Amino acid sequence: MTVMKPYMKYCGAASREDVECISQSRGDAIGFIFAPSKRQVQPDQVKHWLEQTKCSKDVVGVFVNEEINRICEITSKIPLSIVQLHGDETPEEAQEIKQQTEAIVWKVFHHEPHLLATLEKMTNYAPVVDGFLIDAKVKGIRGGSGTAFAWEAVPAYVQHAKRLKKTCAIAGGVTPASITKLLDYGPKAIDLSSGIEENGKKSSAKIKALEERMFSYVRISK
Template sequence: MQRPLIKYCGNKSFEDLQVVAKSEADYIGFIFANSKRKVTPIEVKQWLQEVDIQDKKTVGVFVNADFEEIAAVLANVPLSVIQCHGTETVDFIHLVKEQTGLDVWKVLHHDNQAIGLMKQYSGVADGYVVDTKVATMWGGSGVTFDWQSIPIYQQEANRQGVPCFIAGGIDASNIKTLLSYDIGGVDISSGIEQDGKKEYTIIQTIEKWVDTCVERTK
């Protein structure tokens, strides 16, 4: 299997960013929507000026934001990817891409309608994150969904030629099971935290499993 892309999301402090900057992550996520991990554009701007994230790309997470809100963040933060985590339409995704020139990922909440939605965004979304559907929460629940459905999502993402990240309840205790599926990427937030802070030893354990699984399949 190819090494899955790694995204560590929900970085909510200077210290979190310092920890994740040392990791093997491909993407570092910041949440600009209502969440216990919400950050402000000014905070993130200051952190990125002081922490060398090397070649890692930055992802801004938004939930049903209007374009002006996204633009206000971009005025301060050099994002690489816009992640839309709400009920954003195909037309809105297209608008954001057109106006910003950035990749836009769409989050899908796993249920029996998700694969149909994924097909609707075909040719517009530059990537997907499949997360657990939990009442009253858009994400960050720490709950897994039925991973037996992963191949269906991955097959559609492959058809579209875009990455598909798996999110929701991934941590050091179950990453090995997740990696038994041929996934395009992992998106982890609470699963790399201890006492609400990003923890490097947990990250090392997760990345060891990723590297081991890739080596075994070479």
């Protein structure tokens, strides 16, 4: 079985050092959290860090039930490639955000034991978003919990997203130790945050370990 390299997003950069660390990695995207969180950052900081480090990754902004005007304001300040909606945004709001920002929009859903409930949400949002991110459901936490869901469900999410012609990223509990187990299930995109951190900071050693394991496992396409 040939496994292609998934799109890799390293999320939750919260300092210039984090941005430097991710910009030197082989990841595809860097994520910043603009919602209340221990990793929350301000747009001016992000703009400054990106300029200082000359980071060339896709830039992702993570929002939770944010005012549409505020998302537009941040997108005009920072060149966000992807707007990631992590809250209870409706399909109408997602569509409005996509139209106004002209960014790629991903909607986050939490894995439910009843798989059909999540698959149905994907279908409902498919006309108005470009992709989905499936994360573990942890009470009281929107994301970045470091908890994995039952990855046996990943192929169902990936196949459904493919039918809908959308991207599907997998998040939650991905670490250098678990990356190859997740790759067995064929994710097309992977989102990491706490799994590449040491003492709350992004770790170049952990990223290097993760990438070494991943690149020895996948076939690199031209």
